[in-house]
Amino acid sequence: MGLTAIDLGLRGGASGVFLMIILVALLRRGTSQQALLGMAMSAGGVFYAIATAPFFPKSSWWWVLPILSAQSAVFWVWARAAFDDDFVLRRWHGALWLSIVAFGFAITLGWAHWPALAGAGGRVLALVALALALAAAVQTVKTWRADLVARRRRLRLAMLAINVGLIAVVAGAGFAAIPVAVPGAPGSLPTALGLFVVAMLAGLGAFATQPAVPVDATAAIASSDARGAARAPTGRVVVDPILLRRLDHLMTVERTYRQEGLAIGALAARLDVPEHRLRQAINEGLGYRNFNAFLNHYRIDDAKLALSDVAQREVPVLTIAMDAGFQSIGPFNRAFKAETGVTPTEFRREALSRPETADDANRDLRISQPRREIG
Incomplete structure (x- = not known):
């Protein structure tokens, strides 16, 4: 009993x-x-x-x-x-x-x-x-x-x-x-x-704290510079701003996200930091829960720029996806539609149907990427 x-x-x-x-x-x-x-x-x-x-x-x-x-x-x-x-x-x-x-x-x-x-x-x-x-x-x-x-x-x-x-x-x-x-x-x-x-x-x-929402890298770096090792208003730990800068440089300037099969271990080796520190930087500093979602953010921006480019009108969508770092068309289509709400083909058709809008989009995307480089 x-x-x-x-x-x-x-x-x-x-x-x-x-x-x-x-x-x-x-x-x-x-x-x-x-x-x-x-x-x-x-x-x-x-x-x-x-x-x-x-x-x-x-x-x-x-x-x-x-x-x-x-x-x-x-x-x-x-x-x-x-x-x-x-x-x-x-x-x-x-x-x-x-x-x-x-x-x-x-x-x-x-x-x-x-x-x-x-x-x-x-x-x-x-x-x-x-x-x-x-x-x-x-x-x-x-x-x-x-x-x-x-x-x-x-x-x-x-x-x-x-x-x-x-x-x-x-x-x-x-x-x-x-x-x-x-x-x-x-x-x-x-x-x-x-x-x-x-x-x-x-x-x-x-009963754990609710997950963070992805934030812009530039805003996260600026917050880190202003607060040092303090906590962000959301309660998320602000990670080393130097590490965020180096990570942002690899993504926006060197476009490391284009590397085929890029894994977080390889990226940590490039930055010469322990893998757990890089995980913390991407999760707690930028708000991403998944490494692939972090990479796809940059890859989709890259693809949007190419799809909006009149000079690349005849380039197949698959080629653009592969150039951006995706390994096949299926994951690219799913990630692109989840991010934008439309398929890559629909996005290209809409962007190229308005030449002035396409030119503005190209200019904004080209300007926005260098601006992410802080310091």
Whole structure:
């Protein structure tokens, strides 16, 4: 009974933290896809904590198990949104969740009549959960190097490791001829402990300071010169202004962003500074959360200048994208439209249709780039 009490206490604590996350998101009126998915993850955490607790009525398993099985899909989509700043939630993500739930109901409702078929279905469901857990882990590794947010870099591996472990437990039970882990089964205490740790890590991320908004490099350098090592009005740490100047020189004068496959480690080597200092400069000094977004800012400005140039009217968009530093047309089109709201072809057509406007745009872009060089 002592272990059961600890188990229930951990589950109660985890549920309380998850409910606090939902409450904070509602008070902040979070409507972004990440906020909505965070609330969905937290609601799923509360449901999982209650449904897998000791003494939970077995008569409810037929509808509980399908929903628990689909939690792996919620976690995968949340990981995509949390660790990929360019991720966009689509309708088919919701359709995937509904499909898993429907398949889970088919298994539980058919268990009494076709146990062999239901057992095979449970193993299929387990494979789906493992595949989604693996996809979430791959997402973490894939975007790890480009992530500039120190807190997110520290928390993501711990969060994913524990969540993937929980999903693996649920999926592993599927290979034992049941759809998901049986609520209240032996080994419930480690599950409760893992859930509690997940809730604590999620709380640290949810209650953290809101991310900074990207700012102009010139303004950031001027603020640094005026304030030295003080804090900016937003509360963001102002980094070394000399480092910001050198970084700005590489980007606007030497156009280092054009280098193919440029990574933050290579850029730090060019500046002869530790990589963590450069990450801090770009994130806390300029407000970027992702290294690729930082590079794309300069690359898109470069592409806009070329697309507005009458002399380059016949140059293919792909060539302009490659010259600006993009490695393929797909990422260029997505980044360009996200930045400007139109495709590169539409931007060129509109810019070249008004010669006087195109000339003014070219002049402004040519003037604005040298002006970023301060000192």
